[in-house]
Amino acid sequence: MNLYDFPRAPNPRRVKIFACEKNIELELINCDMAKREHKTPEFLRKNPSGKIPVLELDDGRCISESVAICRYLESLEPEPNLFGKDSYESAYIESRNRHIEFELWTQIGISWVNGPIVGSLGIVDQILEAKNMSDKNVRSFYDRLDKEFASAEYVAGNRFSIADITLITAIDFASEMVDLKPQNDLENLARWFSAVSSRSSMKIK
Numbered sequence: 001m002n003l004y005d006f007p008r009a010p011n012p013r014r015v016k017i018f019a020c021e022k023n024i025e026l027e028l029i030n031c032d033m034a035k036r037e038h039k040t041p042e043f044l045r046k047n048p049s050g051k052i053p054v055l056e057l058d059d060g061r062c063i064s065e066s067v068a069i070c071r072y073l074e075s076l077e078p079e080p081n082l083f084g085k086d087s088y089e090s091a092y093i094e095s096r097n098r099h100i101e102f103e104l105w106t107q108i109g110i111s112w113v114n115g116p117i118v119g120s121l122g123i124v125d126q127i128l129e130a131k132n133m134s135d136k137n138v139r140s141f142y143d144r145l146d147k148e149f150a151s152a153e154y155v156a157g158n159r160f161s162i163a164d165i166t167l168i169t170a171i172d173f174a175s176e177m178v179d180l181k182p183q184n185d186l187e188n189l190a191r192w193f194s195a196v197s198s199r200s201s202m203k204i205k
């Protein structure tokens with residue numbers, strides 16, 4: 001199976017970490033975003049959204065969207081379970097993953113698009129007010145996570161799941177590329193971050 005990837009792109013990283021946790025080997029295909037290879041007609045046939053990651057199966061069929069790809073990998077290799085073991089746990093992990101995607105990742109995305117790195121490319125009309133607001137939303141989401149981690153070891157309860165991969169890739173990207181590192185006084189969030197960062201899968205960039 002081929003995974004269309006680009007170094008330091010956070011969504012392909014989610015899938016690479018997930019595959020590593022399951023000991024699944026993926027052939028990485030470099031899709032050079034700087035050269036806009038993800039927008040070529042050939043690539044748009046693989047994913048009409050023009051985004052990576054895309055998983056290409058050996059028969060040529062393609063799957064886009066990180067969570068959909070991870071679900072496919074989980075069905076191939078059910079253990080260790082990362083999506084939930086029973087109806088309640090599966091729904092709970094899904095809800096937590098959606099909290100991180102829709103309430104944190106979206107805000108980091110707004111700060112990124114309206115921030116200096118994307119600005120230097122000169123390809124979008126930036127809105128400073130939007131960035132100020134999303135920076136604020138990211139910081140208050142970090143505050144919320146810190147409170148949640150006072151009584152939960154992981155994002156979805158007391159074991160590692162896909163929701164932790166979604167969160168750590170968000171925080172790493174926000175810290176390294178968007179200048180939105182979590183506030184130093186958030187001790188519960190820092191405890192979770194240090195525990196999850198120490199997993200060997202997290203060395204994957």
Ligand SMILES: N[C@@H](CCC(=O)N[C@@H](CS)C(=O)NCC(=O)O)C(=O)O
Pocket residue numbers: 009010011012038050051052053064065066067
């Ligand atoms: N919801 C998608 C997001 C994918 C995504 O935004 N990928 C980025 C790279 S990390 C991308 O391809 N951006 C290019 C673009 O939006 O044009 C997923 O979970 O896979």
